Amino acid sequence: MELTGARWRKSSRSSGNGGACVEVADNLPGVVAVRDSKDPTGPTLTFTPTAWRAFVTQISHRA
Numbered sequence: 001m002e003l004t005g006a007r008w009r010k011s012s013r014s015s016g017n018g019g020a021c022v023e024v025a026d027n028l029p030g031v032v033a034v035r036d037s038k039d040p041t042g043p044t045l046t047f048t049p050t051a052w053r054a055f056v057t058q059i060s061h062r063a
Contacts, residue, residue: 001046003033010037026052 006025021037032052035044047055 001031001033001044003028003044006033008035008037008040 008023011022023037025033
């Protein structure tokens, strides 16, 4: 998956102390990418926008 041009943003739940940080790029057509902010050149997970919305909805109800 080509992620050139991805604009990464940290989760609003991430702390500023270098802890468990997740970044999301949702500006690319047809894909939402997720990565570990401590390893920006490492692996990413990709979702369709529909699958990402379903995931976020599910975790929002559990928080």
